[in-house]
Amino acid sequence: MRQCTHVDALPHPEPVPVSGTCPDCLREGTDPVQLRLCLSCGHVGCCDSSPHRHATRHHLETGHPVMRSHxxxxxxxxxFVDHVLV
Incomplete structure (x- = not known):
């Protein structure tokens, strides 16, 4: 079974969400499907079922490895890095 190698390096406590919804969706005029919280910085992004996949885009731009459902x-x-639920 594959394990996450990044969870131990996450900040404690978790970062505070920087917004209540996906700010990128708001700016682009799209509706987020599900929200995800970056556990490195608190960025809130929409899931991969949303048109622009902002949570994944945030990971690709920053390298922040772990998110949780918001x-x-x-x-x-x-x-995102190890491709596992943690």
């Missing part, structure tokens, strides 16, 4: 009652995490 949806109510969800706390799962995903490592």
């Amino acid at each position: 949806e109510p009652d969800e706390d799962w995490r995903w490592c």
